[in-house]
Amino acid sequence: MGVSGGWGVGDQLALVAFGLLVAGFLSRYAMIRAVPGPDGLTVRNLMTTRTVAWDEIVEVRFPDGDPWVSLELSDTDVLAVMAVQRVDGEEGRAEARRLAGLVRAHRGVSG
Numbered sequence: 001m002g003v004s005g006g007w008g009v010g011d012q013l014a015l016v017a018f019g020l021l022v023a024g025f026l027s028r029y030a031m032i033r034a035v036p037g038p039d040g041l042t043v044r045n046l047m048t049t050r051t052v053a054w055d056e057i058v059e060v061r062f063p064d065g066d067p068w069v070s071l072e073l074s075d076t077d078v079l080a081v082m083a084v085q086r087v088d089g090e091e092g093r094a095e096a097r098r099l100a101g102l103v104r105a106h107r108g109v110s111g
Helices: 009-030 090-110
Strands: 033-036 040-044 049-053 057-061 068-073 078-085
Touching: 033 078, 033 090, 040 078, 040 090, 057 090, 068 090, 078 090
Parallel strands: none
Antiparallel strands: 033 040, 040 049, 057 068, 068 078
């Protein structure tokens, strides 16, 4: 006798697997952040976590139209900082300015 509504065991397992994938994605999304420390900035994005030294950061950019802040690095790489997003409005712009100030202050200390 089958499960009422036409849901077989395979369907149920697929639904559970899908739910676990969504939960994993949402938990990772909730952990997006940028944490300043004495030696640099740790950026945890959706799929990667990277720590960059203060003197590696050349510029903090948040041009109109970009969804989040990006860091131009001394090795010509660009690192997205998904923790500071345009959708946050003025709070996002204020955080971008604060991050730029932190970079200036730490670069001034190290030379």
